[in-house]
Amino acid sequence: MTESMRRTRILVTGASGGLGGALARHYAAPGARLSLWGRDPARLAAIADDCRAAGAETQVRSLDLVDIDAALAALAAEDAADPFDLVLLASGRGDVRGPGLRVEEAAMVARLGTINFTAPAALAAAVAGYMAERGHGRIVLVGSAAAFHALPFAAAYSGTKAGLARFAQALRLSVRGHGVSVTLVSPGFIDTAAGRKVPGPKPMLMRPEAVAARIARAAERRQAHLVLPWPFAVLRWLDRLLPSPLRDRVLLGLTPPEG
Known part of the structure; x- marks a missing residue:
């Protein structure tokens, strides 16, 4: 960690999860001031x-971001008392279509919409406003490589992460002239306790500590978008280049993870 980062006031949401916890530990050092949120x-x-x-x-x-009003009030109070320099929004939830179901359950779709999109987007918008007033700040939104693909067995997850990706891009453009950077992170599979509960193969599995270090470097450089590992960036472009009928056949041919 650089000397400047040691004096930084940092918020990590999802800090009780595997990646959020790794981010918290990465930034922990003498002089660092951390606010850790988790369920x-x-x-x-x-x-x-x-x-x-x-x-x-x-x-x-300790809070659940499903209560967005409480989360926004907490953010406002903490930022007013001691302004944040870096905010890492790492909370999220993954899920797949249950065995025997044609589509995902409506309640699960609604919950993922709140946790994966509405809550982090609202928090990012609020803190971006505070930072823009001050003329400096960095925001990191943790999305997913799944945002690049319309996964039939994980429509809610891939859809909410796709929405977050587009929001991050728009927010970055809206505040970049005010000294505020917005970094979107789109990781593949991470070896966390929550990730292990999701069935199916997990190619190119990454350690959370390694991902946290990469995220920290991207935030320090004010990088717009970090995709990791790199083969997932290639898959993103392949998805874009395939003709729609062929893309649909490929996606429909994906085997849903077995429960």
Whole structure:
């Protein structure tokens, strides 16, 4: 970590998850000031202890981003008390169509819409406004490589991540003249506890610590979009280049993960 980052005020959402926890630990260092949000109080406390042991000043907030009003109020209060320099929105949820179902359950689609798109987009918009007023700041939105593909067995997940990707692009353009950067991260498969619960093959599985380090470098460089590992960027372009009828046949031929 650079000396400037050691003095940075940082928010990590999804900090009780595998990637969010890895990001928190990556930034933990003497002088760092961390605010960690997560749904799992016990795991959040354990990660906070690790960060404090590394010398970081650390506070935690246990909440579920489904309650968007509460999350926005918490963000406003924390930013007013001690403004954020870097916000990493790493919360999210993955899911696939259940065995025997033709489509995903409506309740699950609604929940993923809130967790994967509405909540992080609203938080990013709010903090981008605060940062633009100050004339500086960095925002990271963690999406997914699944956003590049219309996955029939994970329509809600791929769809919500696609929406977040387009939002991140638009937000980046709207605030780049005000000293604020927005970085979209589109990772492939990450070896986390939540990820292991999702059935099916996971090619090119990445360690969360390695992903966190790559994200930190991208944020430091104010990179617009980070896709990792690199073969997923190639798959993104192949999806775009295929004629629609051929793309549809390929996607329909994908085998849903077995439950």
